[in-house]
Amino acid sequence: MTSPAGVAAPPSPPALDALSGLLRDAVLLAERGTATPADIDTAMRLGAGHPTGPFTLLAGMTADQQRGLGLPGQQLPETPAPDELPAADTGWTGPVGVVGTGHMAGGIVETVARNGRPVRVLARTTASGDGLRARVTASLDRAVSRGRLDEAGRADVLARVRVTTEPAALAGSDVVVEAVAEDLHVKVLVAQQLDAQLPASTPLATNTSSFRVADLRPFVSRARPVIALHFFNPAQVMKLVEVVVPDDVDDGAALRATASAWAADLGKTPISCADARGFVVNRLLIPFLNDAVRLHEQGHAVAEVDDLLRTGAGHPMGPLALIDLIGVDVTVAALESMAAVEDDPRISPAATLRELAATGRLGRKTGAGFHTYS
Known part of the structure; x- marks a missing residue:
């Protein structure tokens, strides 16, 4: 989803609702010092293919819009001036x-x-x-x-x-x-x-x-x-x-x-980034995919959930199709790993993920997951 000038357009209101958990998590990671807002934006663009990083999205929203997504509607964490790293020595130039x-x-x-x-x-x-x-x-x-x-x-x-x-x-x-x-x-x-x-x-x-x-x-x-x-x-x-x-x-x-x-x-x-399970990309992406599964569990068809984020937020792939690509079992394992060190019910694998894993519908590698593959 891009504007005529080629700049990523803001997500539609329904897509923003689906992204609300990810946006809250991005603010949380910045407040914890896991990574700077600038690095978080870079990570989600290059590592997850999102057209716009979460802090760039938030910067374009009013305080009321942020509050509507469950954010405090206050000034967002700022990117601190980068620490002046010592010049790398001769570096890793060999085997x-x-x-x-x-x-x-x-x-x-x-x-x-x-x-x-x-x-x-x-x-x-x-x-x-x-x-x-x-x-x-x-x-x-x-x-x-x-x-x-x-x-x-x-x-x-x-x-x-x-x-x-x-x-x-x-x-x-x-x-x-x-x-x-x-x-x-x-x-x-x-x-x-x-x-x-x-x-x-x-x-x-x-x-x-x-x-x-x-x-x-x-x-x-x-x-x-x-x-x-x-x-x-x-x-x-x-x-x-x-x-x-x-x-x-x-x-x-x-x-x-x-x-x-x-x-x-x-x-x-x-x-x-800091030494936290999931680092930046997976800590934001995997719970967001879990959110998408729960959206499906609320009565939205698989295609509807995927289209919402592809057409409404410009994501290169719908979240349920992305789970199929990653692997349902891999997604469950990643969620369980994060849940082991973080007490947040949102990170617990959705029931549908567990059911698919139990029946062997693991995604593309088995020919079926949320979607069916030839």
Whole structure:
């Protein structure tokens, strides 16, 4: 939904009502110091595809309109002047370690390798490593077919990717990014394995979308920097990276500067946020999707809910279709993870989500969720 000048038009009143929970949450995150209003707006535009960030929307509303959405109708949190980060040192210019062989890991591997850096990929098995290389190759082949990469460039990128099943082979990496299954037990096992094999100075970055760095910290030696670098799927396309450097990391400001500069050098837009479950995008997006399910439960058809946000707010995809794309089970797990540390009934998974998950209607990957797919 755009104006004739190409500027995003304000959402319709019904769409604004559907967005009211997200807008309240955005104000809450800014008040907590999770991220600045400017970074929250950037995150929702680049990470969720929303045409306008929540604070830009709120800035165009009157106090009465804000109160109508359950907001106090008072002055919104202002974006503070950014802290002057220390200049990044020589930075991360060398090899990068990536742990995992799924789609997210493959996207990160391709992103880094196309940037000219060697990538060392830790796979559980030779077969899974071969699968990752095949997916990266197929993605590069598509880039060649579309004229975005030539054959020589394709060969150079593939030559930078080395797959191993030995954790010690990741020694010498500037940073090691784990992109394994979104299961805390699995991530803890990986973190412990890496901690035992890598020099204590090597930063370990989690690509988690649901957990906190603090959830991994107890399982890693105190000397090792542990941070989050949350890429979005597909990582080779999506521009946002959420950079999370907890307060207890030594020289945290310098490390944040280095990590942010590294992400920017990869062609990404980094934002800085606090170590809270869901960070910015998922903490705002997933409860909003839950709100949309409850709107459907109130008697609105699936197509009606999706059309409301697509045509009424300019979202690239309706919220129920987006749940199908993410996965009903993944959405439920993300809500449960947030609900475990935040007492808010709104974050508890809607009944319909639980029913779909129980019957195996998980979305596109099973052929049916809120919608049916061929």
